[in-house]
Amino acid sequence: MKRPLRESDIEKYLVKRVKELGGECRKIQFIGRPGAPDRLVMLPDVGLRTDRTIWVELKAPGKKAEPHQLREHERMRKMGQRVVVIDSLAGVEELFK
Numbered sequence: 001m002k003r004p005l006r007e008s009d010i011e012k013y014l015v016k017r018v019k020e021l022g023g024e025c026r027k028i029q030f031i032g033r034p035g036a037p038d039r040l041v042m043l044p045d046v047g048l049r050t051d052r053t054i055w056v057e058l059k060a061p062g063k064k065a066e067p068h069q070l071r072e073h074e075r076m077r078k079m080g081q082r083v084v085v086i087d088s089l090a091g092v093e094e095l096f097k
């Protein structure tokens with residue numbers, strides 16, 4: 001029987017897809033401040049319609065971001081950052097549309 005998808009499976013898929021697109025994907029931690037998204041995705045200028053810089057919080061399927069994470073995401077969005085929460089492989093694909 002197949003085990004359920006974990007956050008780390010979705011993260012690995014994100015890293016793989018970004019690499020395939022020629023982008024860079026970095027694991028993130030803010031020093032001295034909780035709530036940083038898990039990954040920073042940087043995409044090359046290859047005509048994708050998406051933003052080229054995207055902060056991604058990954059979650060296991062059906063799991064939501066914690067309140068302190070959501071607060072940090074809002075602070076970042078106010079500064080024009082694109083921050084997304086992804087809890088599925090399909091959600092990773094949505095990023096690049």
Ligand SMILES: [Mg+2]
Binds near residue numbers: 059
């Ligand atoms: Mg996470």
